Amino acid sequence: MVGGSPPSGLEGVVVGETAITRVGGEEGTLHFRGYEARSLAQQVAYEEATALLLRGELPSPSELQELRSSWYALRALPPEVELLAGKLPRATLPMEALRTGLSVLGAGMGPSPPREADLLPFIARAPTWIATWYRASKGLPPVPPDTTLGHVSSYLYMLEGRLPDPDLARALEEYFVLLSDHGMNASTFAARVVVSTLSDPASAMTAAVGALKGPLHGGAPGLVLDMLDAVGTPENAETWIEGALARKDRLMGFGHRVYKVDDPRALLLKEIARRYARPERFALAEAVEQAGLSALRKARPNHPLFLNVEFYAGVVLESVGLPRELFSATFGVARTAGWAAHILEQSANNRLIRPDAAYTGPKDRPVPQLSVAPPAAAVPRPA
């Protein structure tokens, strides 16, 4: 690689070691600290998954209780930060609110090395911030946190102002655990690059949110629903998909850089969607899935695309009652645990991530003589 031709997008390039998450791209597997991610999602709370990601082990009952108590006590926003939620520019998008909020929540953070206690406030407060900002943007007062609620129920509670349906809260929690980390993806890598300069966790978290915002990463889960809306009925799926491919449109919810088979997360999200989506919504999604897969198999027989995490994520988030505009920010809130784990891991064995680039531009041009010293300095104005 050194001096050779640059790998496009660092595909397949190993940039470091990690003991957090194993993504089996060929086999379609996903493990967090050695545990299969779907089993975890079905069996543990987000707080347990977070402890696992950060510490390497599932917490004992007493450790979990201790974690919940320090975590929930952090949930309320500092007053100076809560005040800002109602003052962001009107044009602010939810992912921008999350980016700004995590930056503000990190005010006064010195340099590394960060410890778990430095990361937990971001994980604990991200839902409070988003709920507070979102309600303020709709002219609604904040819902003060209820420390008797689990992390995910609390998010729904602070958004909606009423206790959530327990089954729907549990469905969202499976989504949260499943999406809590995913190896060296672009947002996590951005966070690690940032923290490798010995910068602080807020800087790394803010960078990660910025990367996740892009539609090639986490910024487009609502687009799958837009596609379903456009297709309209299961009967229309095949014709619509063929039309989209003929127009060379990108089909939302298919294809992934790493997975060469079905994204394992998609399979669980599909089961959650089957349980909680309106039956006609699920039937439509399944018809579009099948039409999409079969058309893509025909179009690219040697490089078939498979279902990715976004396809059923949108259906799940819609089913639990989240507004479409909050899908990406909710993904970001769920991913804070993974980012935190990678920030700790990078910091524990750090070396500055500072790559090289191949220069392809012009060489050795003389600075033109006609270029004169400009009016850089102040010109005193007539009194």
Next chain:
Amino acid sequence: MVGGSPPSGLEGVVVGETAITRVGGEEGTLHFRGYEARSLAQQVAYEEATALLLRGELPSPSELQELRSSWYALRALPPEVELLAGKLPRATLPMEALRTGLSVLGAGMGPSPPREADLLPFIARAPTWIATWYRASKGLPPVPPDTTLGHVSSYLYMLEGRLPDPDLARALEEYFVLLSDHGMNASTFAARVVVSTLSDPASAMTAAVGALKGPLHGGAPGLVLDMLDAVGTPENAETWIEGALARKDRLMGFGHRVYKVDDPRALLLKEIARRYARPERFALAEAVEQAGLSALRKARPNHPLFLNVEFYAGVVLESVGLPRELFSATFGVARTAGWAAHILEQSANNRLIRPDAAYTGPKDRPVPQLSVAPPAAAVPRPA
């Protein structure tokens, strides 16, 4: 590299192509778009250097005039943003203010592809934001921008509330041009990773500021001055340096990932410092430089460390009257042009930057049976 042992910190790994800046690490050279950076810094305004970085060519006189006029018109902060400058948490550090400010300034930015007009507001407003926030943090009212001033003079004017000395403003402008870009450094790489997801320029800029904040990148220029203060007198330099090396302290201002010789920027900054620093300050800096270089040469004869950009940067920034706490943020303000150029370049020929990692953790652990479904859902409370 693929499957092989991970390169530590991506040192020497070519992650992509660039036609913006050529860093000659072996020869100690630096070129922007083919022009030698120090000659540029001595001859062009920051606005001209910015046009060069963004467009690839120095602007003609009429292009420069057009650029100045659209740029200066952007200088004022939108009222919603100006309002926030006085409301950030009291603990906010200057680099955190810059990070939050660029995030807020990007409210409502849709996905790519960005154009120059999307980037210019960040470059134009970064100094206004920092000056406004800094004054607010000291209880001072903002200084409204004066559109007759050049970019760098305007920064000093908005900070200090009076027209700056033309020579000092020009010295600071040489610093701005010289520091405006530096190849695939950590902050620029972070910005490119972020924008490779098709995220927006504000997300990329915010990530870059976060990376620059780290003391291994741009977060420690004040530390060189702290060292000079600790040394006290030129006569004390040798003893002090030997003591620091004996304690295995890291000497500030020496050593760089890429340069194996003197950092060419350091040489120009030294000349600027010679012109503008108090003579006794410069004499002290030079004594510490010489004692440091000779001690490091003795300590590591095969891998000598050389002067890096930070050594005289602090002396220059102090000489033009900037408070020490604003050094890093000023570096960030100067670097916005380079980040903008890299964001445009990445976007023009994009592929998602999504690397891989080598998994080193435990494998295939069964999820323990004792792990039970947690109280994820809301427990209705007694009325």
